[in-house]
Amino acid sequence: MPTLRALELLVAVLDHGSLTEAARRLHTTPSAISHQLAALERELRTPLLHRLPRGVQATAAGRAVEADARRAVEAAAAVTRVGRAVAAGTAGRVRVACGEVLTAPLVAPVLARWRHEHPDVVVELAEFASADALAAHVEAGDADLGVIPRPRGWTGDVHLVGHEEVVAVVPPGHPLAGATPTGTTTVAGVAAHPVVGLTPGNGLDRWLTGLAADAGTAFDVVVRTRSASTAVHLARAGAGVAVVPVSALGGDGTGVVRFDPPLGRDVVALLPTGGADALAGQFLRDLLARGAPQLP
Structure with missing residues (x-):
């Protein structure tokens, strides 16, 4: 199977029209690019480039695989962007389970801030009338954190909200x-x-x-x-x-x-086994900063 690096090099050569310019943009050498592209051509059993005195041109096979090669490179770049964004807490999804009476006074204000501060994060909210049912939901891994009065028998990670x-x-x-x-x-x-x-x-x-x-x-x-x-x-x-x-x-x-x-x-926040990822951890910190509801 072609490596992502070989496809990235192929796209770069096609974009810049020469191994030398592609090597300069990718901080490598023309010989290193030539070696990887030769290996790719052997795997595909066909030449992908015409080596010309002044640059290169795609062969019929090179033109045929170009679109798929670009999609593969773009998909890999998207994986990197999304993964890093989630790790940084700027994108992704966080699933919050909440005791229904706590939604308006505690969770809703945090959600409102998140819409402004984390516009690329999707927050999924599930409400429960039963503390035990909510705890089971979190324990099953169906929520990233739960907000609830302290339940009976919970042995996982607990943070006191107030x-x-x-x-x-x-x-x-x-x-x-x-x-x-x-x-x-x-x-x-x-x-x-x-x-x-x-x-x-x-x-x-x-x-x-x-x-x-x-x-x-x-x-x-x-x-x-x-x-x-x-x-x-x-x-x-x-x-x-x-x-x-x-x-x-x-x-x-x-x-x-x-x-x-x-x-x-x-009022506590429950975390499933394994703790919180970056997004859930930030949401938890915001809940702890707000604290439990107080008398009006």
């Missing part, structure tokens, strides 16, 4: 609003009122159920939803008290009651 506060959301005039001098509540205080819960099996639901049990009580869940953001809307509409991370608030602090002592959870 600590996110968990708050209660109540409708206007609710007894929990201003019920204490500090304007805070407790898990037991929330349990004394109807609660908007999350779908059973949701990681946040398991955690909150455990907190209530530790406080010697249980939440009176009157309606459930799979989305913490929807729970906020239901609470503000009067359906019950929602206990949610601040990322679910949508930048609106209406009806928010904080806990005393404070409640919160870690």
Whole structure:
């Protein structure tokens, strides 16, 4: 099979019309070019060039293979360009898996910056309601990094993005609003009122159920939803008290009651086995610089 170097030399000779000029442009010698082209002609079993007193001309075979030779050289150059661009973090693709409630407050601002700073990079975003499902997605190698509350049983690479506060959301005039001098509540205080819960099996639901049990009580869940953001809307509409991370608030602090002592959870970035490539590593650094969502 012809070597890429031999095809590159053939194209250079055809472009410049002589071995001497091609050698000068490629920083080699005419004899070295002649040797490689002779080997190429032996492999193809036909002359590719007429050696003339003043330069060279393509033979019929040389003209026939010229287009394919150029495509091969251009394709190799494209491989080099793309590979180096990806290594430098200026082109390519990065696949991000995100807990759906974190998309707007955490990932979206980073994506907006990337559209300006990395215009040749394609970011593919997959959203998950379940932390365990997202972790499995990353572990399977289907994402370059995942952004999520810390999952159970993850043994891979973990980077702490920040600590996110968990708050209660109540409708206007609710007894929990201003019920204490500090304007805070407790898990037991929330349990004394109807609660908007999350779908059973949701990681946040398991955690909150455990907190209530530790406080010697249980939440009176009157309606459930799979989305913490929807729970906020239901609470503000009067359906019950929602206990949610601040990322679910949508930048609106209406009806928010904080806990005393404070409640919160870690937001982390997960990397698959083998770590991050250049693009995923840069995206991770930008996420860490932004940090976990905070109260509006």
